[in-house]
Structures are given as C-alpha cells and as structure tokens.
Amino acid sequence: xxxxxFPPLALAGWRPSRDTLHRYAKVLGAIRGELTPKQKxxxxxxxxxxxxxxxxxxxxxxxxxxELLLDFSAHRLTIDTERGQARHVPxxxxxxxxxxGQILAALAEMDIPAEIDRGKLGDxxxxxxxxxxxxxxxxxxxxxxxxxxxxxxRLGSGTSPVQxxxxxFDLAMSWFSGRLVPGxxxxxxxxxxxxxxxxxxTGDETIADPYFYITAYPPVAELxxxxxxxxxxxxxxxxxxxxxxxxxxxxxxxxxxxxxxFLARVQAAGAxxxxx
Numbered sequence: 001x002x003x004x005x006f007p008p009l010a011l012a013g014w015r016p017s018r019d020t021l022h023r024y025a026k027v028l029g030a031i032r033g034e035l036t037p038k039q040k041x042x043x044x045x046x047x048x049x050x051x052x053x054x055x056x057x058x059x060x061x062x063x064x065x066x067e068l069l070l071d072f073s074a075h076r077l078t079i080d081t082e083r084g085q086a087r088h089v090p091x092x093x094x095x096x097x098x099x100x101g102q103i104l105a106a107l108a109e110m111d112i113p114a115e116i117d118r119g120k121l122g123d124x125x126x127x128x129x130x131x132x133x134x135x136x137x138x139x140x141x142x143x144x145x146x147x148x149x150x151x152x153x154r155l156g157s158g159t160s161p162v163q164x165x166x167x168x169f170d171l172a173m174s175w176f177s178g179r180l181v182p183g184x185x186x187x188x189x190x191x192x193x194x195x196x197x198x199x200x201x202t203g204d205e206t207i208a209d210p211y212f213y214i215t216a217y218p219p220v221a222e223l224x225x226x227x228x229x230x231x232x233x234x235x236x237x238x239x240x241x242x243x244x245x246x247x248x249x250x251x252x253x254x255x256x257x258x259x260x261x262f263l264a265r266v267q268a269a270g271a272x273x274x275x276x
Contacts, residue, residue: 006143006250007136009210011203017134018202020127021070022169023096024077025054028068029166030120031103032056040189041174046163049145049171053138054164058082063112068103072138075131077103085110093129096122137202140210140246141171144200147256148173151198151263172199175267177274181218194218196270198263200246206238210246212259214266215239216274226269229262242266 011018025047033045036059047054053072058065069078070091077089077099087106089099100121107114141164148162152173160174177194184192196216203209213235216223223242224234231248235241244262249255 005139006246006255007139008250009136009140009202009246011209014130014133014137015203016128017093017130018137018169020093020129021134021137022166023122023127024070024091024099025164025166025169027096027100027103027121028054028056028070031068031100031114031116032059034116034120035059035061035114041160042190043161043163045167046161046165049141049162049164051142054141061112061114064110066107066110066112072134075129075134079103079106079110081110081112083110091129091134093127095124095126097124098126143256144171144259147259147263148198148200150256151260154264155267168201168204170199170201172197174198175271177271179274194274196267198267207235207243212244212246212262213241214243214263214270215241216270220270220273222273223266223270226266229258229265231258232262 028047029045036044038044048057050069052069052074054070056068058067065082067080071078075091077091079087087110089102089106100118104114104116145162148171152159152162155175158176158178162171162173164171174195174197179194180186180192181194186192194217196214198214200212201207201210203211219240224236224240228234228242232242232244235243244259249258252258
C-alpha cells in the first residue's frame with residue numbers, strides 16, 4: 001500500500017476488530033477525561049492521531065505526567081512517562097476491562113497513582129483483533145488526519161483541533177463562525193456558538209460503511225439544496241448533513257483533492273447561509 005492510497009475499509013470485513021478498537025479508544029478517553037482538567041467542548045476526553053495510532057497526548061500527574069498510545073503498527077498499548085519510563089501491553093483482543101486493568105497496574109508499578117472509576121473502563125467481554133485490518137485503519141486515519149489539518153489551515157482562526165472522539169470512534173474538527181446562536185444562553189459553552197463540524201466515521205447505526213460528514217449547528221435548511229460534488233449526497237435520516245462515502249475515494253485519482261473540495265465547498269456554502 002502506498003502513502004497516497006485510501007485502503008479498503010468496508011466495515012463488514014472488519015467490524016469485530018473495529019468494535020474492539022472502539023472499546024480500547026473509550027478506555028483511553030475515560031482515563032484522559034478523569035485525569036485531565038475539563039476543557040471546553042469536551043476536548044479533555046478526545047485523542048489525537050499520530051504516525052503510530054491514537055494518543056491521549058500528555059496526561060498531567062503530580063507523580064509524573066504520562067501518555068497512552070494505541071499503537072496500530074506494533075499492536076501494543078504504550079505508556080511513556082516524563083521520567084523516561086515506558087511500559088508496553090500487547091493488543092490481542094483482550095476485554096476493555098482487562099486492558100484498563102493492565103494500564104492501571106503498569107502505572108502503579110511506576111508509582112503513578114491513577115484514581116479512576118473502573119465502571120467507566122469497559123466490560124469483561126473479549127473481542128477480535130485482526131492485525132491487518134487494524135493496520136489499514138491506522139493508515140486511513142493518518143491520511144484523513146493529514147487532509148483535515150490541511151483544510152483547517154485554510155480556514156485560519158476559529159477552528160478546533162483535529163480530534164479523535166472515542167465515544168463515536170470518529171475523527172473530526174469544527175469551524176466556528178464567531179457568532180452566537182440566537183436564543184441560546186451565551187454562558188452555555190457547549191451550545192452557544194454557531195459552528196460546522198467536519199468528520200470521518202468508520203460506519204455506525206445510521207450509515208453502515210465508512211463515510212465523511214459535514215453538519216451545521218444550528219441546522220441550515222438551505223444546505224440541502226446546494227450542488228454537491230461527485231460521491232457526495234445529503235443525509236436526512238437521524239441527522240442532517242452532507243455525506244461523502246469513503247469507498248468513493250478509494251476508486252478515484254487524487255482522492256485527497258476530492259475530499260478537500262468536498263469539505264471546502266460545503267463549508268463555504270454553510271458560512272454564506274448562516275445568520276450574520
């Protein structure tokens with residue numbers, strides 16, 4: 001597989017492994033969320049895509065700050081501390097609760113206390129772990145993260161980081177118009193700002209296979225009438241937004257440019273139609 005390719009990710013071929021990764025990502029998000037000071041828009045629970053997988057970035061601790069990494073290349077959970085210590089836990093489909101216990105035990109061995117509500121760290125059901133599928137997922141996330149960061153740089157200020165959200169297992173970023181939503185309490189930090197979100201999902205209960213999505217908040221009814229590029233359509237089932245299938249990009253030349261065009265075209269249309 002070359003760097004430029006979007007690898008095949010049809011969910012039917014790797015759903016059990018995707019679900020295992022989803023549970024593992026939730027473990028990292030829960031640990032980060034418990035130990036990191038609260039941030040606006042729940043940014044204290046999100047992860048970041050790296051060259052190797054998904055990272056919590058630095059988690060503060062009075063004993064020693066540390067980082068957790070789901071390494072999709074070496075197939076292990078890595079714990080690195082600011083003291084230069086490292087621990088590795090192989091990923092093999094163990095239950096989320098088992099992985100969480102392994103992480104907390106390793107932290108304890110390194111004298112880093114982590115008071116975590118274990119009820120938030122997953123169940124005891126083991127899963128499947130297909131290494132080849134996990135590597136394809138990692139490759140796809142790296143490529144998509146690169147595109148989203150390029151898109152973010154074109155928008156300038158008023159954007160969120162490109163973040164991986166464990167609860168939905170999706171990669172996303174938001175653009176903020178700078179205006180408040182009429183009728184919403186300005187002190188409501190989660191709902192007061194007019195915004196659009198641009199994301200990627202590996203597939204869910206609303207759309208069965210991987211897809212890119214763009215939503216506006218508050219909803220902009222006129223967006224459903226704009227001309228969308230090839231491979232894109234309007235979704236109105238369960239939620240409203242523009243969708244481009246991931247599969248479309250696996251079969252076209254210059255998929256990165258096609259994705260950037262989709263993101264930019266809908267963002268421009270949304271920005272022009274939002275209240276101002």
